Amino acid sequence: MLIDRFEADYLLETPIAPERAAEIIAGEQSSGTFVTVPGETPELKERSAARVTRLVVLDEPVAQRSLPSAHPPKSGERITRALITLSWPLATIGPSLPNLVATVAGNLFELKDVSGLRLLDIRLPAAFGAAYAGPRFGVEGTRRLADVHGRPLIGTIIKPSVGLDAEATAAMVKDLCEAGIDFIKDDELQSDGPNCPFDERVRAVMRVINDHADRTGKKAMYAFNLTGEIDQMRRRHDLVRDLGGTCIMASLNSVGLAGMIELGRFSELPIHAHRNGWGYLSRHPLLGWSYVAWQKLWRLAGADHMHVNGLQNKFSEDDDSVIASAQACLTPMFDDKPCTVMPVFSSGQSARQVPGTYAGLNSTDLIVTAGGGIMAHPDGPAAGVRALREAWDATIAGIPLEEHARTHPELGRALEMAA
Amino acid sequence: MLIDRFEADYLLETPIAPERAAEIIAGEQSSGTFVTVPGETPELKERSAARVTRLVVLDEPVAQRSLPSAHPPKSGERITRALITLSWPLATIGPSLPNLVATVAGNLFELKDVSGLRLLDIRLPAAFGAAYAGPRFGVEGTRRLADVHGRPLIGTIIKPSVGLDAEATAAMVKDLCEAGIDFIKDDELQSDGPNCPFDERVRAVMRVINDHADRTGKKAMYAFNLTGEIDQMRRRHDLVRDLGGTCIMASLNSVGLAGMIELGRFSELPIHAHRNGWGYLSRHPLLGWSYVAWQKLWRLAGADHMHVNGLQNKFSEDDDSVIASAQACLTPMFDDKPCTVMPVFSSGQSARQVPGTYAGLNSTDLIVTAGGGIMAHPDGPAAGVRALREAWDATIAGIPLEEHARTHPELGRALEMAA
Numbered sequence: 001m002l003i004d005r006f007e008a009d010y011l012l013e014t015p016i017a018p019e020r021a022a023e024i025i026a027g028e029q030s031s032g033t034f035v036t037v038p039g040e041t042p043e044l045k046e047r048s049a050a051r052v053t054r055l056v057v058l059d060e061p062v063a064q065r066s067l068p069s070a071h072p073p074k075s076g077e078r079i080t081r082a083l084i085t086l087s088w089p090l091a092t093i094g095p096s097l098p099n100l101v102a103t104v105a106g107n108l109f110e111l112k113d114v115s116g117l118r119l120l121d122i123r124l125p126a127a128f129g130a131a132y133a134g135p136r137f138g139v140e141g142t143r144r145l146a147d148v149h150g151r152p153l154i155g156t157i158i159k160p161s162v163g164l165d166a167e168a169t170a171a172m173v174k175d176l177c178e179a180g181i182d183f184i185k186d187d188e189l190q191s192d193g194p195n196c197p198f199d200e201r202v203r204a205v206m207r208v209i210n211d212h213a214d215r216t217g218k219k220a221m222y223a224f225n226l227t228g229e230i231d232q233m234r235r236r237h238d239l240v241r242d243l244g245g246t247c248i249m250a251s252l253n254s255v256g257l258a259g260m261i262e263l264g265r266f267s268e269l270p271i272h273a274h275r276n277g278w279g280y281l282s283r284h285p286l287l288g289w290s291y292v293a294w295q296k297l298w299r300l301a302g303a304d305h306m307h308v309n310g311l312q313n314k315f316s317e318d319d320d321s322v323i324a325s326a327q328a329c330l331t332p333m334f335d336d337k338p339c340t341v342m343p344v345f346s347s348g349q350s351a352r353q354v355p356g357t358y359a360g361l362n363s364t365d366l367i368v369t370a371g372g373g374i375m376a377h378p379d380g381p382a383a384g385v386r387a388l389r390e391a392w393d394a395t396i397a398g399i400p401l402e403e404h405a406r407t408h409p410e411l412g413r414a415l416e417m418a419a
Numbered sequence: 420m421l422i423d424r425f426e427a428d429y430l431l432e433t434p435i436a437p438e439r440a441a442e443i444i445a446g447e448q449s450s451g452t453f454v455t456v457p458g459e460t461p462e463l464k465e466r467s468a469a470r471v472t473r474l475v476v477l478d479e480p481v482a483q484r485s486l487p488s489a490h491p492p493k494s495g496e497r498i499t500r501a502l503i504t505l506s507w508p509l510a511t512i513g514p515s516l517p518n519l520v521a522t523v524a525g526n527l528f529e530l531k532d533v534s535g536l537r538l539l540d541i542r543l544p545a546a547f548g549a550a551y552a553g554p555r556f557g558v559e560g561t562r563r564l565a566d567v568h569g570r571p572l573i574g575t576i577i578k579p580s581v582g583l584d585a586e587a588t589a590a591m592v593k594d595l596c597e598a599g600i601d602f603i604k605d606d607e608l609q610s611d612g613p614n615c616p617f618d619e620r621v622r623a624v625m626r627v628i629n630d631h632a633d634r635t636g637k638k639a640m641y642a643f644n645l646t647g648e649i650d651q652m653r654r655r656h657d658l659v660r661d662l663g664g665t666c667i668m669a670s671l672n673s674v675g676l677a678g679m680i681e682l683g684r685f686s687e688l689p690i691h692a693h694r695n696g697w698g699y700l701s702r703h704p705l706l707g708w709s710y711v712a713w714q715k716l717w718r719l720a721g722a723d724h725m726h727v728n729g730l731q732n733k734f735s736e737d738d739d740s741v742i743a744s745a746q747a748c749l750t751p752m753f754d755d756k757p758c759t760v761m762p763v764f765s766s767g768q769s770a771r772q773v774p775g776t777y778a779g780l781n782s783t784d785l786i787v788t789a790g791g792g793i794m795a796h797p798d799g800p801a802a803g804v805r806a807l808r809e810a811w812d813a814t815i816a817g818i819p820l821e822e823h824a825r826t827h828p829e830l831g832r833a834l835e836m837a838a
Contacts, residue, residue: 029580029608030580030581030582030608031579031580031581031582045579045582047582047614048579048581048582048614049582067702067703067735068704068735069735070735070736070737070738071735089614090612090613091612091613091614092581092582092608092609092612092614093608093610093611093612094611094612094613096610096611096647096648098610098646098647098648098670098673098674099608099610099611099612099646099647099670099673101670101672101673101696102607102608102610102646102670102672102673102693102695102696103608105672105696105699106607106608106670106695106696107607107695107696107697107698107734108698109696109697109698109699109702110697110698110701110702110734110735110736111698111733111734111735112733112734112735114735117698119699160450160463160464160467161448161449161450162449162450162467162511163449163450163463163464163466163467163468163511164463188521188525188526189448189449189511189512189518189521189522189525190511191512191515191517191518191521192512192513192515192518193509193510193511193512193513193518194509194510194513195466195467195508195510195511227517227518227521228515228517228518228677229515229517229677229680229681230649230677230678230680230681231681233677251517251518251520251521251525253520253521253524254517254518254520254521254676254677255517255675255676255677256674256675256676256677256678256679257673257674257675257678258647258648258649258652258673258674258675258677258678258681259649259675259676259677259678259681260675261648261649262648262649262650262677262678274521276521276525276526277520277521277524277525277526277528278526278528278529279526279527279528279529279530279536279706280524280528280538280700280706280707280708281699281700282529283486283528283529283706284486284703284706285487287698287699287702287703287706288699289699314530314531315526315529315530315531316486316487316488316489316490316529316530316531316533317489317529318489319489
């Protein structure tokens with residue numbers, strides 16, 4: 001357990017000696033500059049300098065630099081990859097998430113001696129756990145509000161992404177409630193445009209959800225996308241809460257860290273955190289952020305649900321990466337403050353991916369949002385919801401989907417559709 | 420001039436037909452989904468769909484995909500690059516910067532049919548200019564507060580980045596004020612750590628700056644790094660203002676968009692916007708953001724100074740990119756609301772880069788921050804400041820540096836040092 005230091009792991013690629021490159025990064029991100037200046041004493045360096053605490057050179061040969069540079073490659077240069085860990089004194093920044101980001105992910109990706117750098121993980125001392133609330137609802141609070149236990153929350157996304165007005169959205173929500181859905185979310189493109197104003201949408205949708213709950217006892221959790229400015233988010237949150245809503249949604253890369261911390265402080269509802277834009281942070285394997293590192297920021301800030309893509313998704317990410325992301329969401333951050341959150345599986349999800357998802361995660365603590373997988377079931381959304389639940393029932397019981405499908409026709413039709 | 424739509428330009432690389440890939444992106448980022456669902460009518464599509472309004476296939480042959488994917492390349496696939504423009508109806512999001520980001524830079528970089536995607540530029544209708552304040556000070560307000568006219572603001576960065584306490588920082592500021600400096604900034608790693616608390620630093624530094632101003636009439640502009648949470652930033656801003664400070668600084672990637680919009684709304688001082696972390700958004704040429712697109716967000720949000728790196732910098736960015744970024748900062752965004760801001764040149768800057776900077780920008784509306792270039796001048800910081808001013812005087816007058824150096828020994832020594 002770290003006490004007075006914080007650490008970051010990186011995958012480094014460099015055309016110079018990796019030990020030297022690691023020292024340059026450590027210097028750039030703490031007390032270093034490129035010319036010795038007055039005031040730089042050995043004591044000061046010792047108190048404030050980042051240290052390279054691990055360097056493991058990887059064996060794989062690297063034919064050429066992964067990332068270009070204005071400084072052209074030298075002929076015969078040897079390019080090396082290494083796993084490195086840097087350690088900083090907490091006293092330089094204190095337990096501050098925004099300043100943590102400037103330190104572990106600041107001016108280092110573009111250093112000329114770096115031809116690749118990816119932040120793989122961060123480890124924070126307990127002071128961070130004390131300074132931030134973390135998820136207020138997390139897995140338990142979400143289950144309690146949705147009243148779903150022992151299996152995943154089965155959810156969907158309102159589609160088309162944009163274009164429906166408030167009443168058309170509510171009509172779709174009515175069908176979904178009748179279909180027995182647990183969870184519904186706005187698309188990340190839908191927040192408060194003139195075509196479907198936030199307030200109108202919340203009023204129309206909550207009328208439907210509350211009516212259905214009054215009649216049946218089942219209240220679908222709807223994640224209203226309140227992404228916007230601070231005051232807008234506060235006002236929108238209050239409206240959702242006042243109308244009996246049980247979830248809000250925000251786009252992390254649109255709101256940013258200070259905004260999400262603020263939202264985490266005032267929200268009285270679970271925060272469904274959408275990662276759209278994640279591709280520009282992560283798609284190159286030698287650049288940017290791993291999700292294992294990135295998701296920790298938002299969990300501490302107060303996110304309760306974190307998107308992790310899904311198996312066999314429509315994007316470029318492979319299944320191992322998806323499972324690693326989801327496992328990270330369920331891995332405790334601090335001994336006395338786990339900050340675990342619900343991973344959200346989405347993108348082309350259907351009954352087909354259920355066995356692999358369960359095998360990879362070894363847990364039912366997740367939300368799955370299937371768009372076409374539910375809405376386009378040949379027998380309608382109710383059959384789509386039933387098929388997904390049947391797939392999870394079978395998988396948890398250890399029954400192969402095809403076998404279960406013989407006695408569960410909705411599942412059978414869903415498997416045909418997804419084949 | 421756009422009225423009811425907004426546009427984004429991208430560099431696209433794809434292993435499928437570029438027309439098809441562009442349509443997939445447009446669909447994913449508006450009304451599309453992967454399976455036709457109930458509710459999707461032609462009228463709805465027309466009202467809400469994004470359109471591909473330009474597609475120019477680039478001639479260059481591409482040997483292999485720039486970005487990897489879980490979906491392996493097909494043998495004989497043809498990889499194409501193209502410049503595309505997408506256009507969205509404003510009615511889907513309204514004039515909202517956070518929702519603009521989710522739309523133009525959301526779930527598209529990781530699409531499996533995309534092997535490279537870079538956001539090159541965005542164009543916004545006047546409604547955005549009406550909805551956001553933009554820079555409150557910009558070039559004119561900064562010049563007024565710093566009382567520097569007809570030439571760049573000559574600045575420096577407190578180094579070492581971290582490790583100095585408040586009194587040591589103030590002692591350095593005293594030397595710099597006596598050296599005649601126009602502008603000083605905190606390092607982006609220095610905000611409010613226990614080693615150098617924000618309040619202590621502001622009090623100690625402003626005592627020195629105010630004393631010097633009382634005696635000489637020259638008040639150095641100091642950008643105090645208040646990067647943090649919303650309430651912290653508000654409190655820190657008020658302290659700087661109350662003690663007579665004339666600038667605050669924030670790290671854009673640490674604070675994020677909603678936080679910067681909030682800061683822009685309440686700040687009564689110029690906002691010095693630091694781009695640390697920019698490398699992870701931009702370093703790969705077929706991924707992420709161009710600065711030309713990215714800087715527009717922050718200018719609208721209220722930034723007054725934007726970092727653009729510097730010529731012959733210590734990073735991997737080439738000079739053309741630096742100049743394009745700086746020119747973008749001085750290019751008006753709207754006819755009636757230019758939102759122009761001071762570009763900030765930094766990273767290994769000295770007298771040596773002055774002629775190239777002036778030739779590239781064709782303006783003196785900039786801030787240059789030289790760390791070692793001033794602090795490590797062999798004759799001390801005062802000579803370092805003088806050398807930089809002499810370099811600009813000479814360059815504006817059309818005199819080669821070497822010639823000017825013959826009668827200006829500080830400049831001569833600076834050129835020797837930088838050689």
